[in-house]
Amino acid sequence: MTTSVRIHRDTYVDSVVQLAGTRALRAAPEVEWATAVMATPANVATLLAEGFDGDDLAQATANDLVIAVRAGSGAAAGAAVDVGERAMFERRGGPEQAEVPVRSLDDALRRAPGTNLAVVSVPGEYAALEAHKALSAGLDVLLFSDNVSVEDEIELKDRAAALGRLVMGPGAGTAMLGRTCLGFANVVADGAVAVVAAAGTGAQEAATLVDRWGAGVSHVVGLGGRDLGARVGGRMARAALDGLIADPGTELVLLVSKPPDVAVAHEVVRAAGGKPVVAALIGVPEDFAAPEGVTVTRTLEAGARAAVRARGLPDPDVAPGLADRVREAIADLGPGRTLVRGLFSGGTLCFESLVILADVLGDVHSNTPLRADLGLPAPAGAHVCLDLGEEEYTQGRPHPMIDPKARIELLREQAADPAVAAVVLDVVLGYGAHPDPAAELGPVCAEIAAAGGPKVIVYVLGTERDPQGIERQRRAFADAGCLVTETAARASLAAAALALRDPSLAEKPL
Structure with missing residues (x-):
C-alpha cells in the first residue's frame, strides 16, 4: 500500500x-x-x-x-x-x-442584497461570532457548526428572540423554510403541517411521514439538539412556535425533540396556543400532562400519526403484514440468537429505538445514553444501539448518511456474532445523503442472509421525490433479504419481536 x-x-x-x-x-x-x-x-x-x-x-x-x-x-x-x-x-x-468567492458577510450581502438567512458552517470557536454578525445584519441563522458552548447558544438565542429572528442550532443540520431545503433535507409536498425540531433526523422522520401519509409540510425549523434541555430552556422552540402559530400557511405544528428536560417541555407546550400542536417528545414519562389543544406522544411515529389524524386524514397502517414477515424470519433464526443491535446514522432515531426497546426488552446500552448507567462497553448479553454519527465514530471518516461504508465493518462484525438475532439499520435519503445507499449496503445484507446470519431490518427514511427515490431503495433492500419497515419505530419493534420470538410485538401500539 x-x-x-x-x-x-x-x-x-x-x-x-x-x-x-x-x-x-x-x-x-x-x-x-x-x-x-x-x-x-x-x-x-x-x-x-x-x-x-x-x-x-x-x-x-x-x-x-x-x-x-x-x-x-x-x-x-x-x-x-x-x-x-x-x-x-x-x-x-x-x-x-476554496474560501468562497467573497471573504466576509458584508461582501456577500453586497452581492446578494435580498438575502434573509445565513448558513454558518465554520469551526466551533468562530461560529458564535459569525452568527452574531448575521443577526446584526438582520438575518435569520442556520448554525450548522457544532462545538459551540451552551453559554454562546443561550446568548445567541436570547439576542435573536429580542430581534425577532431565528437561530437554528448549533448543530442544526436540517431545515426547510419557504420551500427551500437547507442542510440534510427531504423533498416533501407543500402542506399545512410545520415541523419544529430539537433533533435532526427526528425532523426528517416527522416531515417525511407526514408527507407520506398525505398531509404535506409548510416549514421545517431545526432548533439544535440542546434547545429543550434544562440550560437552554426551549428558547428557540418558543420563538419558532410563536412564529408558526402566526403563519397563515401553517394550521398545525408538530414539535419534535430528543429526550427533553421534562420541566422545559412542560413550559414550552403550555406556551403553545392558537393552533393545534402535536408534541413528539421522545421518552417523556407516560403520565406527561398535556394542556388543552396539545397532543403529546413518546415516539416520532405516534406524533406523525396524531398530526395526520388531526388534519382529518385516515390513520395510516404502519405495520402492513409485518407480524407475518417477522414470523417467517423467526423460523430461520437459530435458538441462540436473542440479541438486538442497532447501527444508526441518525441520532434521534437511535434515541427513539432506545426508548422502544427499553420498554419491551429492558436495559439497552448505547454510546448516546438515556441514563448515566448506560454506556459502552456493554456487558455480555446486552442489547446495544449505536449512533454512528457521533464524533467518536466519524473522526477521520465521513458521516454514515454520506458514506454507507462507515457501517459495513460493524454490520459484518455484528452479523458474525451467533447471539445476535436482529441488526437494525436506518437509511436516510434526501439532499446531502449518499446517492444510492442500497448499492453499498444491500450486497452486504445479502451476504448475511445467504450465510444464515441475523435478520437485517432496514428502515428507509425519505420520500419518492428525494433524488434517491424511496421505493427503489426499499425494493433493493427487500431483494437483498432485509425486512423493510414503514417507520423507524416499527424497525425497533420488529427487532424486539425477533429477539423474544413474539411476532405480535411488531404491531404493538405506540
Whole structure:
C-alpha cells in the first residue's frame, strides 16, 4: 500500500464539502482509506494512527486542508487525490478559491442584497461570532457548526428572540423554510403541517411521514439538539412556535425533540396556543400532562400519526403484514440468537429505538445514553444501539448518511456474532445523503442472509421525490433479504419481536 498526503495551506472548506471530497476519494479505484479534513490536532492524530507520515503533517495547521489517501499504488493514490480535489473545488474554480468567492458577510450581502438567512458552517470557536454578525445584519441563522458552548447558544438565542429572528442550532443540520431545503433535507409536498425540531433526523422522520401519509409540510425549523434541555430552556422552540402559530400557511405544528428536560417541555407546550400542536417528545414519562389543544406522544411515529389524524386524514397502517414477515424470519433464526443491535446514522432515531426497546426488552446500552448507567462497553448479553454519527465514530471518516461504508465493518462484525438475532439499520435519503445507499449496503445484507446470519431490518427514511427515490431503495433492500419497515419505530419493534420470538410485538401500539 502507498500513502499520499496533499496539503492546501490556508484553505478552509466546510464540513459538508469535506465530506463530499472524502466520499469521492474513497470511491476512486484501488483506494483502501482516504479522507479530506482540516488539519486540527484531533484530525492529525487520526491520520497518524492510520499510518500517514508525521513529517508530511508536521507543519500543517487547523487552517490547512489535508487530503490523505492510502491506495494500492502511487499512481492510484495520486489519481484519487485529483478526484477529491475536483469534487471539492470544481464549482469554485480551483483550490485557490476554496474560501468562497467573497471573504466576509458584508461582501456577500453586497452581492446578494435580498438575502434573509445565513448558513454558518465554520469551526466551533468562530461560529458564535459569525452568527452574531448575521443577526446584526438582520438575518435569520442556520448554525450548522457544532462545538459551540451552551453559554454562546443561550446568548445567541436570547439576542435573536429580542430581534425577532431565528437561530437554528448549533448543530442544526436540517431545515426547510419557504420551500427551500437547507442542510440534510427531504423533498416533501407543500402542506399545512410545520415541523419544529430539537433533533435532526427526528425532523426528517416527522416531515417525511407526514408527507407520506398525505398531509404535506409548510416549514421545517431545526432548533439544535440542546434547545429543550434544562440550560437552554426551549428558547428557540418558543420563538419558532410563536412564529408558526402566526403563519397563515401553517394550521398545525408538530414539535419534535430528543429526550427533553421534562420541566422545559412542560413550559414550552403550555406556551403553545392558537393552533393545534402535536408534541413528539421522545421518552417523556407516560403520565406527561398535556394542556388543552396539545397532543403529546413518546415516539416520532405516534406524533406523525396524531398530526395526520388531526388534519382529518385516515390513520395510516404502519405495520402492513409485518407480524407475518417477522414470523417467517423467526423460523430461520437459530435458538441462540436473542440479541438486538442497532447501527444508526441518525441520532434521534437511535434515541427513539432506545426508548422502544427499553420498554419491551429492558436495559439497552448505547454510546448516546438515556441514563448515566448506560454506556459502552456493554456487558455480555446486552442489547446495544449505536449512533454512528457521533464524533467518536466519524473522526477521520465521513458521516454514515454520506458514506454507507462507515457501517459495513460493524454490520459484518455484528452479523458474525451467533447471539445476535436482529441488526437494525436506518437509511436516510434526501439532499446531502449518499446517492444510492442500497448499492453499498444491500450486497452486504445479502451476504448475511445467504450465510444464515441475523435478520437485517432496514428502515428507509425519505420520500419518492428525494433524488434517491424511496421505493427503489426499499425494493433493493427487500431483494437483498432485509425486512423493510414503514417507520423507524416499527424497525425497533420488529427487532424486539425477533429477539423474544413474539411476532405480535411488531404491531404493538405506540
